[in-house]
Amino acid sequence: MRRGIAVSPGVAIGTAYVIHEIFVNPNTQRLEDSEVTAELASYETARDKSAIELRALERKVEAQVGHDEASIFTVHQAILRDGAFTNKIRNWIVEERMNASAALHRLLGEYTTLFAKTNDDYLKERLNDVRDVIIRLSSHLSDVLKPDQEMIEGPLIVVADELLPSQAVALGNVDVHGIVTQAGSQTSHAAIIARSRGIPAVSGVKNVLRKVKTGDQLVVDGRHGVIEINPNVESLAAFRKLEREFVDLKDQLASNRLLPAETKDKVPLHLEANINGIPDAKGADGMGACGVGLYRTEYLYLTHQDVPDEEEQFEIYRDIIAASPNHSVTIRTLDIGGDKTVAYLGHDHKEANPFMGWRSIRLSFEHPEFFNTQIRGIIRAASEFPAGDVRIMFPMVTTVEELRKLRAILRKAYRTLEGRGLTVQNIPVGMMVEVPAAAVMIDTMVELVDFVSVGSNDLVQYLMAADRDNPKVSHLCQPLSPAVLIVLKRVIDVCNRRKVPITVCGEMAGKPKAFLLLLGMGLRKFSMSPAFVPSIKQLAAQITVTEAEQILEAVLKFKTTAQVSKYMARQIELVAPKLSILDSD
Numbered sequence: 025m026r027r028g029i030a031v032s033p034g035v036a037i038g039t040a041y042v043i044h045e046i047f048v049n050p051n052t053q054r055l056e057d058s059e060v061t062a063e064l065a066s067y068e069t070a071r072d073k074s075a076i077e078l079r080a081l082e083r084k085v086e087a088q089v090g091h092d093e094a095s096i097f098t099v100h101q102a103i104l105r106d107g108a109f110t111n112k113i114r115n116w117i118v119e120e121r122m123n124a125s126a127a128l129h130r131l132l133g134e135y136t137t138l139f140a141k142t143n144d145d146y147l148k149e150r151l152n153d154v155r156d157v158i159i160r161l162s163s164h165l166s167d168v169l170k171p172d173q174e175m176i177e178g179p180l181i182v183v184a185d186e187l188l189p190s191q192a193v194a195l196g197n198v199d200v201h202g203i204v205t206q207a208g209s210q211t212s213h214a215a216i217i218a219r220s221r222g223i224p225a226v227s228g229v230k231n232v233l234r235k236v237k238t239g240d241q242l243v244v245d246g247r248h249g250v251i252e253i254n255p256n257v258e259s260l261a262a263f264r265k266l267e268r269e270f271v272d273l274k275d276q277l278a279s280n281r282l283l284p285a286e287t288k289d290k291v292p293l294h295l296e297a298n299i300n301g302i303p304d305a306k307g308a309d310g311m312g313a314c315g316v317g318l319y320r321t322e323y324l325y326l327t328h329q330d331v332p333d334e335e336e337q338f339e340i341y342r343d344i345i346a347a348s349p350n351h352s353v354t355i356r357t358l359d360i361g362g363d364k365t366v367a368y369l370g371h372d373h374k375e376a377n378p379f380m381g382w383r384s385i386r387l388s389f390e391h392p393e394f395f396n397t398q399i400r401g402i403i404r405a406a407s408e409f410p411a412g413d414v415r416i417m418f419p420m421v422t423t424v425e426e427l428r429k430l431r432a433i434l435r436k437a438y439r440t441l442e443g444r445g446l447t448v449q450n451i452p453v454g455m456m457v458e459v460p461a462a463a464v465m466i467d468t469m470v471e472l473v474d475f476v477s478v479g480s481n482d483l484v485q486y487l488m489a490a491d492r493d494n495p496k497v498s499h500l501c502q503p504l505s506p507a508v509l510i511v512l513k514r515v516i517d518v519c520n521r522r523k524v525p526i527t528v529c530g531e532m533a534g535k536p537k538a539f540l541l542l543l544g545m546g547l548r549k550f551s552m553s554p555a556f557v558p559s560i561k562q563l564a565a566q567i568t569v570t571e572a573e574q575i576l577e578a579v580l581k582f583k584t585t586a587q588v589s590k591y592m593a594r595q596i597e598l599v600a601p602k603l604s605i606l607d608s609d
């Protein structure tokens with residue numbers, strides 16, 4: 025049994041497929057003279073196979089996502105063709121009798137050292153691409169399964185340090201039942217993919233790449249953030265039962281998606297989705313969300329090599345809105361920083377406290393060109409749809425002055441667009457409440473916005489002073505802590521009293537225990553990973569608002585998170601017992 029962070033709920037059992045296995049234990053045995061020619065041939069075959077895969081991926085991503093997202097695979101093909109890269113490998117095989125896998129491992133080491141010495145941030149970012157290509161080549165040299173090959177069938181549990189973008193895309197083809205990563209992050213590619221596809225996942229499992237081998241039997245318990253390697257018979261039987269319940273529940277919930285979103289006493293609810301791109305927007309529709317409460321624009325920037333121009337952003341936003349349920353979308357401006365960096369925005373990789381540092385609008389303010397471009401792209405796209413359907417939202421707002429400055433930037437963007445003779449409409453402007461200072465100042469802040477959305481993931485980490493991605497302090501990142509509940513209740517009360525629409529768009533919104541409490545606090549709009557919409561619909565249908573208020577009243581008397589959590593687990597057991605499996609610690 026090993027512990028990590030619960031990043032996507034549910035229980036899964038399957039065969040481990042370790043993506044980076046080759047890099048953890050490279051085989052360093054020297055080749056015999058007679059083996060050199062065959063080794064060179066294997067390397068060439070691996071190159072050919074990688075080239076075929078990359079071309080296929082480029083075409084697939086271009087068709088399904090877009091030209092720019094596909095360009096990453098064009099870059100990978102260029103790396104694969106690079107003469108210096110291939111000559112080094114060939115030389116090491118021939119002259120130093122290294123096997124091809126060990127040669128690739130050494131090449132990666134050389135690149136890592138080289139990139140560490142350069143100050144060019146763009147070049148540093150490219151290391152990830154080189155790494156990705158080397159891993160791809162290696163996967164064709166070892167006998168491990170390859171996730172983007174049709175040969176993989178059955179329940180797989182993917183184990184990786186962290187999923188690279190190309191691996192994440194490739195997983196779309198494979199029957200993955202669970203994901204386990206060594207790097208710990210709620211916001212990693214792995215976590216986001218797992219949640220949007222409803223796959224149980226655990227992140228931040230220390231040394232998992234050393235402990236698990238491809239072929240091991242693995243249990244992933246995404247409720248408690250633990251995994252079990254080669255479990256004994258009793259344990260396996262208990263987890264099998266839980267897994268069956270989870271799978272049955274998912275099937276049953278999928279058929280619920282057309283149910284109205286309302287409580288047992290018919291109070292209508294707004295259940296929206298959090299998305300990162302077009303595939304999620306389509307998924308949100310499929311899961312029965314009524315709109316998009318949070319479109320995280322970070323991925324647009326992370327998949328580009330330079331700031332996308334206004335025309336391109338306009339087109340991307342317009343396509344996302346068109347693909348979203350009811351064309352209703354809240355677009356959040358860039359929230360880079362923390363664990364995500366964009367080199368071309370001059371982001372410093374060495375900040376001591378990145379989550380408390382140069383992040384979100386703090387960075388956008390210092391890049392007026394880029395920020396204005398994004399805002400104009402959003403206004404233009406919104407203007408193609410009925411007024412009010414598309415909204416703009418600013419992350420990490422900390423002070424009243426920032427809000428005033430944001431208003432001024434918006435006014436300037438409107439003037440520029442109108443100066444060009446374009447007809448644009450006023451779009452609702454919202455702020456995220458995710459910094460405690462904004463929660464404290466909410467009475468003043470609401471006067472400057474049309475709506476509020478609580479980013480509970482950040483609000484919890486900042487209130488508890490516990491990095492949300494650090495497994496060592498994850499026990500303190502407690503959404504159900506009385507401190508968090510008191511702050512949330514106050515923000516919701518103020519907004520409701522002032523009639524300012526309020527949503528919670530952090531992970532809390534989609535978790536059964538927290539959902540009941542938020543409902544009791546008077547929240548009626550929730551935005552969550554699309555996969556959670558059907559379960560929250562089901563839960564809402566079993567409870568009246570008065571019952572939720574009574575549960576909240578009892579909970580607000582507790583002094584510890586453990587008391588709240590225990591009491592809420594009992595309430596979920598009473599109201600909708602099957603849904604407990606979808607909650608996490």
Ligand code: PEP
Nearest residue numbers: 458479480481482529530
């Ligand atoms: C949040 O902080 O709750 C939120 C929704 O934003 P993100 O997870 O993207 O930081």
Ligand code: MG
Nearest residue numbers: 458479481482
């Ligand atoms: Mg946030």
